[in-house]
Amino acid sequence: MMAPNANITGDDLVITSITAKDMRWPTSLGGHGSDAMHTDPDYSCVYVTINTERGVCGNGLTFTLGRGTDIVAMTVKALSYLVQGRNAGEIFLGFGQFWRELTSESQLRWIGPEKGVTHLAVAAIINALWDLWAKLEGKPVWKLLTDMDPELLVSTIDFRYITDVVTPAEAVELLRQNAAGKEQREKELLEVGYPCYTTQVGWIGYTDEYIREKCKEYIAKGFTAFKIKVGRDINSDIKRCKILREEIGWDNKLMVDANQIWDVNEAIEWMVKLAEFKPLWIEEPTSPDDVLGHATISKALSPYGISVATGEMCANRVMFKQFLQADALQFCQIDSARIGGVNEILSVYFMAKKLNVKVVPHAGGVGLCEMVHHLQMWDYTSLSGSKEDRYVEYVDQQHEQFINPVVVENAHYMALTAPGYSTELKPEAIEQFEYPNGSEWQRMFNEGIFKRKE
Numbered sequence: 242m243m244a245p246n247a248n249i250t251g252d253d254l255v256i257t258s259i260t261a262k263d264m265r266w267p268t269s270l271g272g273h274g275s276d277a278m279h280t281d282p283d284y285s286c287v288y289v290t291i292n293t294e295r296g297v298c299g300n301g302l303t304f305t306l307g308r309g310t311d312i313v314a315m316t317v318k319a320l321s322y323l324v325q326g327r328n329a330g331e332i333f334l335g336f337g338q339f340w341r342e343l344t345s346e347s348q349l350r351w352i353g354p355e356k357g358v359t360h361l362a363v364a365a366i367i368n369a370l371w372d373l374w375a376k377l378e379g380k381p382v383w384k385l386l387t388d389m390d391p392e393l394l395v396s397t398i399d400f401r402y403i404t405d406v407v408t409p410a411e412a413v414e415l416l417r418q419n420a421a422g423k424e425q426r427e428k429e430l431l432e433v434g435y436p437c438y439t440t441q442v443g444w445i446g447y448t449d450e451y452i453r454e455k456c457k458e459y460i461a462k463g464f465t466a467f468k469i470k471v472g473r474d475i476n477s478d479i480k481r482c483k484i485l486r487e488e489i490g491w492d493n494k495l496m497v498d499a500n501q502i503w504d505v506n507e508a509i510e511w512m513v514k515l516a517e518f519k520p521l522w523i524e525e526p527t528s529p530d531d532v533l534g535h536a537t538i539s540k541a542l543s544p545y546g547i548s549v550a551t552g553e554m555c556a557n558r559v560m561f562k563q564f565l566q567a568d569a570l571q572f573c574q575i576d577s578a579r580i581g582g583v584n585e586i587l588s589v590y591f592m593a594k595k596l597n598v599k600v601v602p603h604a605g606g607v608g609l610c611e612m613v614h615h616l617q618m619w620d621y622t623s624l625s626g627s628k629e630d631r632y633v634e635y636v637d638q639q640h641e642q643f644i645n646p647v648v649v650e651n652a653h654y655m656a657l658t659a660p661g662y663s664t665e666l667k668p669e670a671i672e673q674f675e676y677p678n679g680s681e682w683q684r685m686f687n688e689g690i691f692k693r694k695e
C-alpha cells in the first residue's frame with residue numbers, strides 16, 4: 242500500500258450509496274451521430290453517482306445509443322454490492338486489486354468476461370470513482386494523473402494478461418524516462434490546449450448542402466482535420482469525399498470511418514477507390530474483433546498511404562494488445578466509456594507507448610469528449626510527450642448538459658482546472674432527459690414525436 246494522503250484518508254470516505262440513471266437524448270431526430278451501421282442513434286448514457294459520507298460524490302458514465310441503456314444500468318446495480326460500504330480512499334490505494342474484484346465477480350463474469358454490457362457497467366463505476374478521487378484532491382483528472390507518483394499511478398492497473406508486452410516495472414520506468422519537460426508541457430496545455438479534429442461535418446444522415454455548411458463553419462473555427470462517415474454506397478462516398486476536399490482543400494487532413502460495415506476484402510477494394518482523396522486513415526473498416534483482418538487491410542492499404550484506425554469498440558486490453566502486436570492499426574482509438582474505465586485505458590497507453598503506436602482517442606456521444614481529453618493530456622504531459630499526428634476527436638453534442646463541459650478554442654481542447662472528470666450532469670439535464678420519465682421524454686411521447694420502444 243502507498244503512503245497515505247490526507248485528502249483520501251478518513252472513515253468519512255465510506256461509500257454510502259451508488260446509483261445508475263438511464264439518460265437519453267433524442268439525437269436521432271437530427272441524424273446526428275448516424276453512420277453506416279448506427280443509422281438512428283439516440284445519444285445516451287448510464288450515469289453513475291457514488292456518494293460518500295464526507296458529502297463529496299463522484300459521477301461517471303458509459304455511453305450508449307438508446308435502447309439497452311437500462312440493461313447496463315441494471316448491471317451497475319448488480320455490481321453495486323462490491324462498491325457500497327467500501328472506503329473510497331482504500332479503493333484508490335489498492336485500485337488495481339479493486340478493479341480486478343469488479344471485473345472478476347465470480348458469477349457476473351460469466352456474462353462477460355471483461356467485454357460487452359458487464360464491462361460497460363464497470364467503466365461507468367470506475368469513471369465515477371476517478372471523478373471522486375480528483376474532486377477529493379481538488380484537481381482535474383488530467384492534473385491528478387500528471388502529478389501522481391509513478392508507482393501509485395501504475396498500481397491502479399491490473400496487468401494480468403499483458404505482462405508479455407509491458408510489466409508494472411516497465412510502466413514506471415516509461416513514466417520516469419518521460420518526466421523531463423513535463424512542467425513545460427503542462428504550461429503549454431494551459432495556454433494553447435490539445436489539438437482536436439471534428440466529425441461534425443460528415444454524419445451519414447447529413448445532406449450535401451449541410452456538409453458544405455458544416456465544413457465552412459469548422460474551417461472558420463480553425464479546424465484542420467475532418468472526418469466523414471463512409472460505407473453505405475461507394476458512389477455516394479466518392480461524392481461526399483469530393484465535397485469534403487472541395488471545401489477543406491488538400492492541406493487539411495481528411496479521415497474516413499466505416500463503423501465496421503465491410504468484410505476484409507471489401508474494405509480493401511472500397512478504400513482503393515477512395516484513395517484519390519488521400520484519407521489519413523480508414524477507421525473501423527471491419528469487425529472490431531478481427532485483429533488479423535485489420536492487419537491484412539493495413540498491409541494492403543499501406544502503399545496508398547492510408548493507415549488503419551480502430552479501438553472505439555475494442556473489448557478490452559487483451560484485444561488492444563493483439564491489435565498493437567499484430568501491426569493491425571497505426572492509430573489506436575481508446576474510448577473513455579469503454580473497456581474497464583480509466584485504469585484499463587492507462588494500460589493501453591502504456592502498451593501503445595512501448596510498441597510505438599499513436600493514441601488518437603475516440604470521442605463524441607455524451608460525455609466522451611469531457612472524459613477522454615483528460616487522459617490524452619496526461620499522455621502528453623507524462624508519457625508520449627508528443628502531439629505529432631495526434632488529435633482528440635471532437636463532436637459538438639450534449640456539452641451543455643454538463644456542469645463543467647469541455648472548452649474548445651481554435652480547434653484545441655483547453656486544459657480545464659475544475660476538479661473532477663468533467664462528468665457531472667446539470668440537475669435540469671436529469672430532470673428533462675432521464676428515460677422514460679424525464680419531462681422532455683414525457684412531452685415527446687405525448688406529442689407523438691417519439692414512440693416508446695424501451
Ligand SMILES: [Mg+2]
Nearest residue numbers: 498524525553
Ligand atoms: Mg468511429
